[in-house]
Amino acid sequence: MARLYPITLSLHPPDYARPLAEYLLAHHLREALANFTWINNVTSGACGCSFVYDRSFHCLARASNLPFTAISLEGYDADTTALLLAHLLRMGEEAYALVPRRLYDLLAASCEVLSVRREWQMLYRGGRGETAGQDVRALTAHDLPAMLDLAHRGGLMVFGPSSLKRGEFFGIEREGRLVCMGGVQNRLPGAVEIGSIVTHPDFRRRGLATRLVTALVG
Template structure:
């Protein structure tokens, strides 16, 4: 499969491929299992079969979906709609630099990671999201104050996700150093890093461009719920 075909529906190729064991659904539409990031994807981005996914969702549960902007079928409600950039790494291999206080995140850090994500809203996040790949965090006095990790993957593409910093510790470069450490790991594994950033988040978008990411596409992103 061509690389651009993977990127054009990266969530589906993730949920139906490497993350099939972390997801539930059918042969044409899937979602991350409860506890992971509440994201769905469909093989057909023009007309996802939401009726087939309904048995795997709770009434009122909010689910995120990218790459689809068609009519929302009966039994579902559109809660929010926006756009985001899908960016792909085009830079050199980052230097091996250790960030002060940096450490791997494990299951024991799940509650702290979820609390930080709820506070800073880096995107859809669940208590088990850190199980989807390598997650790194910076700690201050034993408290998690910044993190970045890996989520979706398909082919050679691996997503950088969950990037956030506690408001009291921003503007110190923590998240950037965590991201560069992950990018270095990915490139050494022969992977190509990519990420998503909301189009209206001009500060983060500019930072990622300066780091070495390039825009691949601008895609719709929605939040829907089952009635």
């Protein structure tokens, strides 16, 4: 039986979360990046989350700046995780969680998993990319309507009106419209996240995303 600790609900992560995240980034980078969402939520992205945690190193975060309910977590005991989930979510509320396999197993033992979709994470440790070309440009708030339309057409789940506040975005235009975009969204000690890469369905397989990612790496 798991030992029960007092539960805290807060707009701030627990005092142990950031040192743990920084230790993992410094000494176990691959493991840290596998749970990048939680690492970001307890460090640079903490202002956009609410938290529930105890003193046994179980901590769940709920993002408040996404168009759907999303959570991240760190922990090891299913009973404790289930108890924290009951404080973080409403009865019957569905939530999205991007987690590595070890935490998927923990979630599956803590709550009902309705569906699973595998996502791939690529880790780049090289130098700067080659010259990307003049067709990659920075995107601004003026481009937001076109960005939202492209995100919808490309099936991008996590892009919304507040996304521009969380990072720098770049795009490529063809035929007078935005057809490819992506951004540097989260910056952590020793790592940054490149995400929200999407290409219009009519312009795929033309190397546009490759040119864009090359620019972001550079």
